[in-house]
Amino acid sequence: MSQETLRIQKISAHAGSVPGQDTQREFQVCKLIDTTTCIGCKACEVACMEWNDLPFGATVFDNTYQTMPETRWNYWNLIKFNEHETEDGSLMWLMRKDQCMHCADPGCLAACPSDGAIVQYTNGIVDFQQEHCIGCGYCITGCPFNIPKFNAETKRVYKCTLCADRVGEGLEPACIKSCPTGCLHFGSKDDMKYLAETRAKQLRDHYNFAKAGVYDPPGVGGTGVIYVLHDVTEPENYGGLPKNPHVPLTVKLWKGPLKWLGNVAMIGGLIGLVVHYLRFGPKSREEEFEKKREGEQP
Amino acid sequence: MTAPPYGEHPAQAVPPGHILRYSYKERMVHWLAALSYIYLLLTGLAFWSPWLFWLAIALGGGQVSRMLHPWIGLLFIVGVVQMYGLWASQMRFDDVDRAWFRSMRHYIRNEDEQMPPVGRYNAGQKLLFWGFCICGILLFLSGLVLWFPEYIPWSLRWFRYIAVVVHASSALLTIGLFMIHVYMGVFAERGALDSVIYGDVTEDFAKRFHPGWYKELVGSAPRRK
Numbered sequence: 353m354s355q356e357t358l359r360i361q362k363i364s365a366h367a368g369s370v371p372g373q374d375t376q377r378e379f380q381v382c383k384l385i386d387t388t389t390c391i392g393c394k395a396c397e398v399a400c401m402e403w404n405d406l407p408f409g410a411t412v413f414d415n416t417y418q419t420m421p422e423t424r425w426n427y428w429n430l431i432k433f434n435e436h437e438t439e440d441g442s443l444m445w446l447m448r449k450d451q452c453m454h455c456a457d458p459g460c461l462a463a464c465p466s467d468g469a470i471v472q473y474t475n476g477i478v479d480f481q482q483e484h485c486i487g488c489g490y491c492i493t494g495c496p497f498n499i500p501k502f503n504a505e506t507k508r509v510y511k512c513t514l515c516a517d518r519v520g521e522g523l524e525p526a527c528i529k530s531c532p533t534g535c536l537h538f539g540s541k542d543d544m545k546y547l548a549e550t551r552a553k554q555l556r557d558h559y560n561f562a563k564a565g566v567y568d569p570p571g572v573g574g575t576g577v578i579y580v581l582h583d584v585t586e587p588e589n590y591g592g593l594p595k596n597p598h599v600p601l602t603v604k605l606w607k608g609p610l611k612w613l614g615n616v617a618m619i620g621g622l623i624g625l626v627v628h629y630l631r632f633g634p635k636s637r638e639e640e641f642e643k644k645r646e647g648e649q650p
Numbered sequence: 651m652t653a654p655p656y657g658e659h660p661a662q663a664v665p666p667g668h669i670l671r672y673s674y675k676e677r678m679v680h681w682l683a684a685l686s687y688i689y690l691l692l693t694g695l696a697f698w699s700p701w702l703f704w705l706a707i708a709l710g711g712g713q714v715s716r717m718l719h720p721w722i723g724l725l726f727i728v729g730v731v732q733m734y735g736l737w738a739s740q741m742r743f744d745d746v747d748r749a750w751f752r753s754m755r756h757y758i759r760n761e762d763e764q765m766p767p768v769g770r771y772n773a774g775q776k777l778l779f780w781g782f783c784i785c786g787i788l789l790f791l792s793g794l795v796l797w798f799p800e801y802i803p804w805s806l807r808w809f810r811y812i813a814v815v816v817h818a819s820s821a822l823l824t825i826g827l828f829m830i831h832v833y834m835g836v837f838a839e840r841g842a843l844d845s846v847i848y849g850d851v852t853e854d855f856a857k858r859f860h861p862g863w864y865k866e867l868v869g870s871a872p873r874r875k
Contacts, residue, residue: 422804465697465698465700465703466703466712486706486712486715486716487713487717488796489799489800490796490799490814492800493807493810493811493813493814498804502799502800504800507713507716507717592804600807602811602814602815603811605815606814606818610815610818610819610822611698611818613822614698614818614822617826618822618825618826618829621825621826621830622829625829625830625837628758629838632758632759632760633760634838634840635760635762635838635839635840635858635859636762
């Protein structure tokens with residue numbers, strides 16, 4: 353409680369909002385990323401590394417302002433830069449903060465074979481417990497957003513925790529705290545949805561973005577991280593954000609019908625063999641065999 | 651001592667009334683594949699179901715099992731390739747096998763006197779062999795993908811999606827074959843387990859279960875009254 357009272361409420365000589373102001377901490381938490389007001393400053397990237405004490409790796413220059421092609425085991429928060437030509441020929445810079453989406457129906461968790469290696473808290477945060485991780489990488493296959501990353505040295509998989517440690521203490525995630533434009537918001541899912549829809553409506557009504565909308569994909573049961581996009585019909589333009597993400601069909605098949613079928617077949621097979629042994633027993637010994645043959649060919 | 655037909659270890663000695671059925675090399679390869687398969691089965695089942703994860707704990711923990719499973723898998727594949735080299739030519743399906751499948755009902759009911767004169771391997775054993783060869787290749791290829799999922803680029807993620815179902819499905823098929831194989835070898839056909847450990851079977855065993863093979867070896871049909 354004492355920590356919570358020491359959160360910054362006002363800042364002297366500060367242009368803009370107080371980062372993390374009016375954060376609400378309801379049951380289901382949510383991070384809202386308004387891509388239309390992101391300036392690509394990467395303060396969130398730095399804040400993430402600092403708070404989570406991640407060792408810094410080499411950046412990869414690919415002729416954009418992007419730090420590296422995709423997130424890494426020690427780089428959980430990445431601004432994706434995309435130059436996009438609009439229908440009228442003008443150029444837009446699309447910047448999207450990429451990180452774990454904290455799906456309500458997480459593919460990583462469904463695919464994981466190790467007890468307790470991936471958990472989902474009641475506030476919706478999906479968190480990896482590295483001490484239980486066996487390093488099989490099934491979560492990498494289960495994730496529709498290309499988020500979990502393998503560390504070859506520790507043989508464990510890592511990703512954004514939505515700063516579960518901070519959220520548990522009543523704080524907002526580190527990235528939220530660092531955002532200078534107020535494009536990052538954190539609070540209850542309901543509040544963030546409302547805020548996002550309000551902003552999308554504003555963009556549609558007043559800023560000439562007729563297709564502006566909120567990205568909260570239903571294919572994974574909704575996400576704990578939602579976006580406001582200029583054009584919600586083309587999320588791929590934002591560094592490959594999938595249009596209709598869902599847990600891969602084969603992962604569902606493998607963890608659903610195939611598992612059921614396989615278990616029934618294996619148990620049925622064992623029972624069948626025991627029943628066969630009790631009913632027919634082992635194959636006959638020589639004497640019995642000869643006796644039977646005599647009976648057959650007198 | 652009957653002359654060994656399939657190559658053998660110099661120290662091999664077969665007691666009177668017995669026939670050498672599996673050469674030293676055949677037995678080595680069999681047990682290389684069998685022991686590695688059993689390890690793969692136990693650790694694989696641990697990853698298959700949370701109810702069986704204790705198997706991984708018992709075998710040294712989840713991390714150790716994850717690390718060793720692919721390496722032991724390589725051993726298993728070496729075994730499968732060796733088995734292919736040893737036995738593929740003897741495992742072709744022929745008319746006797748088709749007749750065997752037709753009268754499989756009798757085989758299941760232990761009415762072996764009504765079975766066609768099978769050669770060195772019956773049709774069921776051939777099915778086991780080809781099942782393990784084909785599933786072995788599938789398990790190997792999908793296993794490679796599952797060994798290093800982090801090296802499969804995002805654009806080729808379909809490899810991973812396919813690998814998880816292929817690995818599980820072909821493993822399940824081999825489990826079915828394995829259960830029947832162990833049951834037949836250890837429980838149903840008395841003498842079969844000894845033959846793959848010590849190499850020899852009794853003449854009586856050969857006459858009853860592999861009359862075609864016996865005839866080929868001895869040069870005469872099994873005696874009939």
